[in-house]
Amino acid sequence: MAQDKRVEQITDMEVDFAQWYTDICRKAELVEYASVKGFTILRPYGYAIWENIQNIMDGMFKKTGHVNVAMPVLIPESLLKKEGELVNGFAPEVAWVTMGGSEKLEERLAFRPTSETMFCDHWHSVLHSYRELPMLYNQWCSVIRWEKTTRPFLRSREFWWQEGHTIHETAEEAQKETEQQLNCYADFFENVLAIPVVRGRKTEKEKFAGAEATYTVECMMKDRKSLQGATSHYFGDKFSRAYDVTFTGRDNKLQYPFQTSWGSTTRMIGAVIMTHGDNNGLVLPPQIAPIQVIVLPIAQHKPGVLENAEKLRARLEEAGMRVKLDDSDNSMGWKCAQYEMKGVPLRVECGPRDLEAGQCVLVRRNDSEKITVKLEDLEAAVKEQLGVIHKMMYEKALKNMTDNTYEANTIEEADKLQKEHGGFIKTKWCGELDCELAMKEKAGMSSRCMPLKQSGTKGKCVCCGRECTTDIYWGISY
């Protein structure tokens, strides 16, 4: 679609992917920088995407019995320090409140970087009996991590997320929860965001501070870099012991519950941009698009055109779609470019000739395909196309991931493949930290995950050459 002069061009993604990304964030009006260094503002269009993500994901959580709560945003330093690994992992990134009004606080308070400690402290005071288990909690909030370098959605000193925290009677139940929530994220990425993922387990080096095991969904962006989509952690009873969370068990003895936590953030919007976007702007998966269908009347001054367009809009709204009619006096070229930039999945065009022929034209954002539709079939056709768009977007992203997953037998080979193609490099790994560090040093790649689907075959560790069975993915990550 030819762009009108009034719509600014964005940087070509092949020329400068990072600048292309930032251009979309700004030009699609998703975020704006704040005058607080490292902080961003989620503007109405960006926040509307986040609201749609929240609604769908929250519904998924509730279906499996999770309930929402709100925990205090500030954590006393002494409470944060009770579990050593967690605080060591997060201490360098914590923002500290030291003054309340004009008084210096006796103990400084951390702006939550994550809330395991608060949940444990709460459970310490309310949990009594195994009858109250499991407690399946979640909260939607913002957290702060004092990052040095920041990028919209990907790395920001404040970001918005959900953090699930659960406690269970047995280790097995907690492990099942960890797995269930990982699968919930995978489901959400694939069936809502149209982003294929690799489900896997993080190495000891890459796992969450204090967790016994961390599971992840890893995605591949259009520049063939990796992005950690969401994580699910199993804690065993480590935090329960540190925070003295106990319950009277079926055997009438005091026991420690087993714990999980799992989180996903506004970073998912960054993943959507970099998985689906193109040189005309954002391309949004239909389920999270604030506007799913934009109705554009052609030659709207001609008799009947505007009334008809409004009728089509009303019908689509009635059918439960998020639809907007743009009857402003901007040019058709400008409007098309504008809604392409904003990633609206489907455009409905209807001019005088269409009206006469009792039809309208649907234009798909993702491939610009035009489909002529009889007016009486509008709702069914639009609904179908939104499904088609999701499927096409997913398959295109899957092809990108599949085509750019390479196998390597040595670090040199892995390095060469990464330099030439990017993507995931799949190898065997002996499990030793030294080999993991060697890959980072010699090929610039971190381990992404050990996929849950293991081949079970024997092979040689990509670094030390020892015989081993573990499959692992490496990549350069956001």
Added chain:
Amino acid sequence: MAQDKRVEQITDMEVDFAQWYTDICRKAELVEYASVKGFTILRPYGYAIWENIQNIMDGMFKKTGHVNVAMPVLIPESLLKKEGELVNGFAPEVAWVTMGGSEKLEERLAFRPTSETMFCDHWHSVLHSYRELPMLYNQWCSVIRWEKTTRPFLRSREFWWQEGHTIHETAEEAQKETEQQLNCYADFFENVLAIPVVRGRKTEKEKFAGAEATYTVECMMKDRKSLQGATSHYFGDKFSRAYDVTFTGRDNKLQYPFQTSWGSTTRMIGAVIMTHGDNNGLVLPPQIAPIQVIVLPIAQHKPGVLENAEKLRARLEEAGMRVKLDDSDNSMGWKCAQYEMKGVPLRVECGPRDLEAGQCVLVRRNDSEKITVKLEDLEAAVKEQLGVIHKMMYEKALKNMTDNTYEANTIEEADKLQKEHGGFIKTKWCGELDCELAMKEKAGMSSRCMPLKQSGTKGKCVCCGRECTTDIYWGISY
């Protein structure tokens, strides 16, 4: 309803209203104290009420064109200080972040006590033309105000709220917005929370720091104290000028937009407790009740009873109600007391004899009235009763407010009425601060509001005796 031994009694509200209130907050599992002084935790049941409030109110805001955004939680001190009145009003209550990781910040950052400054700063950078106006923004978040004494929902160092912020081309439009949002709150209080309100304007002394005018909805609690329900502010172009927010007007000249803000908080849950609660616990307005209907099978071990109860539950869920079946092995007495404590508006009882007779019994929480209903009429009867309950609750609260609004001509009279009856004391007022302060000093009452519905009659100021026309309400407030 006789209470089972396992359900703890709460303090009688006639004996100690404050303790009764705290008992409900804890025993109905709405909140729990955190180990951070002055902070509270919203537990699942309390948070579920807040979610229902959010959903309904957010829908109302969106219907009038408002959109949600997310602003940074930290505000640089220099930014906060640009508007003198606001910062003077809030400075004593601000929590300050002074450290990021291990580094001392060059400039300390305020945890937002309110976000006028951040919105203005954002508009300063994004607003260009009158074509972009109005900007009708809202955000759901938590704020911190470092209060000395705290009480669940009513006064807490952190609380959850929505803050609307809008800018407009003309003063008139902004004033209309201020009024519209005040009416939106009044509508929400009366038609959702079943709490009658007096709509009015705050005096200069009681208005929001920095506002040109503050409007309020004032409610009366069961102990006949006043509670400020929600407020709507008009700022003129004061903040626009302070933060250099400008746009090119229709005349092609730079202009300052006119601004409003309006907010309501988790305090509304406190208002619900104190307006509707009784000595058996919480009484929830049906629209915000997490469980609207509780189905309790009587003699559930008898054949067919449990299956039938589950069928009733499923039918009510299908009809769009929030319904739960309690088939636990707790006693009927305990279950009844438990769901009364939690304020569930309607109980459906169904035992073997009811089943035989093809009926069930509805029991209203608010007045314990029992209504026998044919099974085939279940959905319609429940829906009707939920409406009846709302109406009864509203009317009871309205009677409390009307019966306890007294007129007085002198401070002595006002003082006597307040001491004897509590409630609102309605008087004439000359508008002078000295008279307002005298009322506080001599009768312990603050001005609540000058009602929008003014009688227009002449009378004598309750304090100085000067002739004047303004009607004003006084009270002892939360």
